[in-house]
């Protein structure tokens with residue numbers, strides 16, 4: 247697989263988020279004033295447990311509403327693109343796939359039937375992608391409930407990659423993998439455009455090509471509790487010290 251944006255102009259901003267904020271149920275800010283920018287490559291997101299990394303990805307994907315801020319893909323907002331198209335262009339792969347009915351093949355059929363990727367020539371074969379990561383083809387016909395965490399993780403990632411989204415939102419994508427499988431998956435994913443949550447500093451160093459955004463905890467009831475630093479692929483830093 248190739249990165250469809252690797253040859254894009256270095257000044258073109260593929261994805262931008264400005265002032266994203268999300269409140270907890272009690273009305274306090276979980277995070278606020280998050281600015282992100284991806285021209286191409288991998289932007290990693292790190293930070294302590296519970297700081298809101300997964301929620302940030304869900305806000306970007308528009309599966310969870312944000313309380314403040316705006317996001318753009320190629321200068322278009324989710325409203326301009328329409329939510330189904332937005333979610334297919336900025337595809338979220340959750341940390342753990344909820345146990346689903348049926349098999350991965352059943353799921354793939356449903357996604358292809360109802361998704362925005364209807365034309366066969368617009369996607370790769372996920373079975374082949376996963377095969378390169380050590381997933382035997384017959385596993386695609388096993389019930390999800392019979393698959394190991396690492397098998398589920400690789401199959402979900404292969405499905406996501408197969409649709410060529412503009413950006414993949416990855417929530418600890420290798421958390422269930424052994425070192426060898428992790429190496430193989432990383433090699434594929436780091437060639438794509440991703441916003442990649444990881445707890446592993448070594449992994450962040452290996453895969454970040456578009457910088458690292460560090461979410462910090464502290465007093466999350468304060469609107470100024472989050473500090474973000476974005477380093478772009480040219481090594482320029484932006485963001486805010488709060």
Ligand SMILES: Nc1ncnc2c1ncn2[C@@H]1O[C@H](COP(=O)(O)OP(=O)(O)OP(=O)(O)O)[C@@H](O)[C@H]1O
Pocket residue numbers: 269270271276293294295296297298299300301302310
């Ligand atoms: N839709 C939501 N609205 C408000 N608060 C939420 C929502 N979803 C999750 N939260 C809260 O956000 C907090 C952070 O959760 P989240 O899973 O985003 O953290 P995280 O940084 O990804 O953690 P971990 O590293 O442990 O996976 C949780 O305490 C949760 O209660």
